[in-house]
Amino acid sequence: MVKTIQEINERISKGQAVVVTAEEVIELVEKKGVEQDAKEIDVVTTGTFGPMCSSGAYFNLGHSKPRIKIGGGRAYFNDVPAYTGVAAVDIFLGATAIPDDDPRNRVHPGPFNYGGGHVIEELVAGKDVRLTVTAYGTDCYPRKRIETWIKLEDMNEAVLFNFRNAYQNYNVGVNLSDRTIYTYMGVLKPNLGNANYSTAGQLSPLFNDPYYKTIGIGTKIFLGGGIGYVAWHGTQHNPSVLRSDNGVPRRGAGTLAVIGDLKQMRPEWLVGVSMVGYGCTITVGIGVPIPILSPENLRYTAVKDEDILAPIVDYAEAYPQRSPDILGEVSYGELKSGRIVIQGKEVSTASLSSYPKAVEIANTLKEWIQKGDFLLTEPVAPLPGVEAGITFKPLKERPVQE
Amino acid sequence: MTISKRVVLRFPPRLVEQPIIYRLVKDHNLVLNILKASVTPKEEGLLVLELSGARKDYDKGIRYLTETGVRIQSLGQDITRNEARCTHCGACIAICPTGALALDPVTRLVDFYPDKCTACELCVLPCPPRAMEVHF
Numbered sequence: 181m182v183k184t185i186q187e188i189n190e191r192i193s194k195g196q197a198v199v200v201t202a203e204e205v206i207e208l209v210e211k212k213g214v215e216q217d218a219k220e221i222d223v224v225t226t227g228t229f230g231p232m233c234s235s236g237a238y239f240n241l242g243h244s245k246p247r248i249k250i251g252g253g254r255a256y257f258n259d260v261p262a263y264t265g266v267a268a269v270d271i272f273l274g275a276t277a278i279p280d281d282d283p284r285n286r287v288h289p290g291p292f293n294y295g296g297g298h299v300i301e302e303l304v305a306g307k308d309v310r311l312t313v314t315a316y317g318t319d320c321y322p323r324k325r326i327e328t329w330i331k332l333e334d335m336n337e338a339v340l341f342n343f344r345n346a347y348q349n350y351n352v353g354v355n356l357s358d359r360t361i362y363t364y365m366g367v368l369k370p371n372l373g374n375a376n377y378s379t380a381g382q383l384s385p386l387f388n389d390p391y392y393k394t395i396g397i398g399t400k401i402f403l404g405g406g407i408g409y410v411a412w413h414g415t416q417h418n419p420s421v422l423r424s425d426n427g428v429p430r431r432g433a434g435t436l437a438v439i440g441d442l443k444q445m446r447p448e449w450l451v452g453v454s455m456v457g458y459g460c461t462i463t464v465g466i467g468v469p470i471p472i473l474s475p476e477n478l479r480y481t482a483v484k485d486e487d488i489l490a491p492i493v494d495y496a497e498a499y500p501q502r503s504p505d506i507l508g509e510v511s512y513g514e515l516k517s518g519r520i521v522i523q524g525k526e527v528s529t530a531s532l533s534s535y536p537k538a539v540e541i542a543n544t545l546k547e548w549i550q551k552g553d554f555l556l557t558e559p560v561a562p563l564p565g566v567e568a569g570i571t572f573k574p575l576k577e578r579p580v581q582e
Numbered sequence: 583m584t585i586s587k588r589v590v591l592r593f594p595p596r597l598v599e600q601p602i603i604y605r606l607v608k609d610h611n612l613v614l615n616i617l618k619a620s621v622t623p624k625e626e627g628l629l630v631l632e633l634s635g636a637r638k639d640y641d642k643g644i645r646y647l648t649e650t651g652v653r654i655q656s657l658g659q660d661i662t663r664n665e666a667r668c669t670h671c672g673a674c675i676a677i678c679p680t681g682a683l684a685l686d687p688v689t690r691l692v693d694f695y696p697d698k699c700t701a702c703e704l705c706v707l708p709c710p711p712r713a714m715e716v717h718f
Contacts, residue, residue, distance in 0.1 A: 229669065231710060291707055366673045367708040374676035451669060453710035463669060463710065518685065530672035532710070535690040537669055 185471050188222045189555045197222040199549045201542035202383045202470075202481055209482035214475040223549055223556065224481040226388050227402070227467040227541030228380040230533030231453055233364070234344035234415060235462050236274040237300055237442050240336040241311070243269055248323035253315030257299045257330075268321060272341075273299060275452075275462040288457060289362040295460025298452030300340070303332045304404070305447035338442040340404055340450070344414035346466050348386030348434035349490055352377045352510060352529075354522060357496035362457020366532055368495055372522055375492065375529045380538035381485040381512035385468035386434045388481040390427040391566065392419070394470050396559025401438065402467030402545045405449035407554075408440025410468075413563045418572040427480065430489045430509060434563065438466065449541070463534075467541040469549060471556050486513035492522055502574065586634040588617070588657040590700075593627035597651055603629070610643035611635055630657070656701040660717045663694045668713035674705040 191197040198221050200208060205224050209217055239262075241250070249268045256262065259279040263272040277296035284290050302309055313326040332338050353365030353376045361368050366376045381387065389395045399410040414435025421431040449465030472478045491506040498505045510520050515529045548554035564570055593602070598621055606612050618630035633640060647654060670692045674683045682698035683705060685691075705714045 230671070289707070293712070366710075367677055369676065376673070376676070451667075451711050454707075454712060455710060456707040461710075463671075516690075518687065528676050530674075530676045530685070532671050532673055534669045534671045 199223045199546045202226045214478045218475040218478045224470045225542040225545040226385040227538040228384045229465045229537035231461045232345045232464045233461045235342035238272040241269045247321045249321035256312045257309045292454045297462030301452040340442045343437045344435045346436045351493040353495045356494040363495045375527045378532040383538045392563040396562045398560040400557040403440040405446030406444035411439040412437040419566045467545040488512045583637045590655040591629040592653040598627045664713045667711045
């Protein structure tokens with residue numbers, strides 16, 4: 181241990197902290213080595229900006245006069261349904277929710293023009309949205325119907341709560357079939373027509389802390405342009421996957437559940453998006469600061485795209501049928517070259533996660549820390565690591581006898 | 583209301599020897615400016631035109647062309663990118679058949695080259711934030 185988080189925070193408060201991004205640190209470590217740099221560098225900032233479906237926000241709308249019990253009733257923002265199965269005026273809006281009358285995939289591929297992610301973006305932009313509520317009415321909550329404009333500042337609480345973000349590694353999606361397919365990995369052209377991936381690679385938070393040594397519950401982060409916190413490990417968090425010698429997982433592994441006050445976030449970092457033929461979601465900006473406490477943890481932050489491998493998966497057959505088959509592995513260095521070779525065929529690659537925006541996030545977080553505005557937090561509990569022995573369970577179906 | 587649009591007309595070989603443009607001017611009262619032409623007898627002909635006139639004359643003219651068997655495409659100027667919405671992910675680049683949307687290998691930004699765009703519109707729906715806009 182060369183430093184503690186407390187010591188780093190003292191330097192941040194004095195405006196003396198040495199902060200670099202997870203991209204900049206690569207060259208620094210190559211030049212000077214981890215022993216020297218671990219003494220000099222205080223924080224490495226990371227960033228990622230990609231579509232993350234397990235995202236949403238909960239709201240407390242305030243009580244109408246007379247009162248209405250939305251709990252157990254129905255609520256919509258701009259026709260997009262929100263979850264109401266909680267107390268009277270608390271509701272949750274998920275990023276993938278779509279209007280009841282959206283044509284979906286009735287004419288395939290459906291466009292999915294507007295959903296929960298778009299509502300969240302508009303609310304964060306300060307826009308009015310139309311709230312429509314129907315309820316059954318009770319003695320203490322007699323009202324049965326509300327239709328009103330509402331905006332973020334009118335609400336008591338508006339909290340972004342994403343229960344699976346910042347996936348540590350992900351599949352490269354391809355299509356082996358002879359027709360175009362429309363997936364959450366984008367449009368995949370037939371016969372290996374293209375390959376899509378979704379990561380910031382060397383800048384992505386969990387690639388820079390592969391064993392979750394510094395990122396834990398309570399870690400303060402950049403979330404949607406504002407401040408957020410790691411609330412828990414994300415759903416499907418699976419540290420037990422195959423790893424390379426550098427510790428980096430070669431399959432989808434760790435995930436983060438994150439939380440933060442929506443009112444201080446910005447619409448350019450929470451963008452409602454549409455995946456044609458698949459559905460609506462939201463592109464979320466996340467940046468996690470990694471305190472440099474030891475040469476070992478600095479070495480992890482110096483990981484580069486060439487040293488991170490991802491599996492190539494056929495989304496026409498293997499993925500939908502949950503077959504474990506992969507078509508090989510490829511590094512993010514190769515993916516970012518624009519072309520990879522699969523089964524002897526040259527295939528052009530593209531990312532669904534924006535690298536330039538990830539760089540912007542890492543740089544923004546770096547500025548916040550350098551200015552002394554953003555202090556690091558000590559995790560209150562660690563995320564489950566490899567030693568937790570988590571197994572990623574499929575759904576076991578058991579026939580229901582009527 | 584008058585309008586002015588740039589269109590690409592493709593003539594199948596059987597139409598190359600007919601005075602279609604004459605009819606467009608004479609019968610439909612349209613003003614045209616030929617920007618590019620490539621017409622060879624017994625082969626497909628291509629014309630890039632700026633067509634101007636009253637909205638109803640324009641619509642009638644386009645209907646006449648379509649009914650005659652001329653294929654009509656809009657020029658790339660009718661496709662624009664909403665820079666505020668583009669997140670520079672890259673979902674469009676493998677979809678674009680002409681290289682009008684391409685990744686800069688250094689900045690990793692997605693560049694849009696309108697001069698290479700043939701307005702096929704294949705990029706419009708695959709763009710997750712729907713940044714590509716069509717103005718017809």
